[in-house]
Amino acid sequence: DAGVTQSPTHLIKTRGQQVTLRCSPKSGHDTVSWYQQALGQGPQFIFQYYEEEERQRGNFPDRFSGHQFPNYSSELNVNALLLGDSALYLCASSLSHAGLQPQHFGDGTRLSIL
Amino acid sequence: EDQVTQSPEALRLQEGESSSLNCSYTVSGLRGLFWYRQDPGKxxxxxxxxxxAGEEKEKERLKATLTKKESFLHITAPxxxxxxxxxxxxxPGSGxxxxxxxxxxxxxxxVNP
Structure with missing residues (x-):
């Protein structure tokens, strides 16, 4: 049973560039959430996608956008990259409408901005 | 705004030395509290x-408990x-x-051997 998979595992970009990160949810899951984790901090919620719509958004600027596809996979896009965007980006999947289900995380994409 | 404070920030134990980790929270109605483990690079x-409140869950050497203001993760003989x-x-549960x-x-x- 495949868990949550993310690609790429590592990425190096320069300021001002754009980046796209990808996530495939755990088999059977229909909801995808994205989190940003800075070094030494807990994950911070960026947004959640369900039924191909952004269902909830955290305190992140519009430079952060996303998409969910019919097969439930998801992308996170970040435009006009800043040095402060350097972090581990985590994708988590869950199943909606099945009670309070835990979110299961992938191993993340480590994004470094030079 | 929801807040979660964990203490201590770091804890060193000898193998077999039991202890507890604390999680204090402020939330607009609690729908659920979750514990996760994160290994380096994962x-x-x-x-x-x-x-x-009052609920307990156990898994191997770990036991989690919950009150209305905090949760503890007890580690027995780590x-x-x-x-x-x-x-x-x-x-949160509100909304x-x-x-x-x-x-x-x-x-x-x-945990040191």
Whole structure:
């Protein structure tokens, strides 16, 4: 049973560039959430996608956008990259409408901005 | 605004030395409190969900408990392989469309052989 998979595992970009990160949810899951984790901090919620719509958004600027596809996979896009965007980006999947289900995380994409 | 505070920030134990990690929270109605374990370079791994005060969950050497203001993760006779960062997160219950998890900064546990 495949868990949550993310690609790429590592990425190096320069300021001002754009980046796209990808996530495939755990088999059977229909909801995808994205989190940003800075070094030494807990994950911070960026947004959640369900039924191909952004269902909830955290305190992140519009430079952060996303998409969910019919097969439930998801992308996170970040435009006009800043040095402060350097972090581990985590994708988590869950199943909606099945009670309070835990979110299961992938191993993340480590994004470094030079 | 929902807040989660974990203490201590770091904890060193000898193998077999039991202890507890604390997670204090402020949330607009609690729908669930979650414990995760995170190894270096990995994503958080789900451990427990607690729903209401007085609830307890156990898994091997770990036991999680919940009150109206805090949760504890008790580690009994830890082994070196229990070394990791332990994260606590809450999901609020107020508002029908609040799905996000709010995390604490975590407790870095090191168990020496």
């Amino acid at each position: 994503g958080p791994e789900f451990l427990f969900t607690l729903y209401s 082994k070196p392989e229990d070394s990791a960062t332990y994260l606590c997160a809450v999901r 029908g469309s609040n799905y996000k998890l709010t995390f604490g900064k975590g407790t870095l546990l090191t």
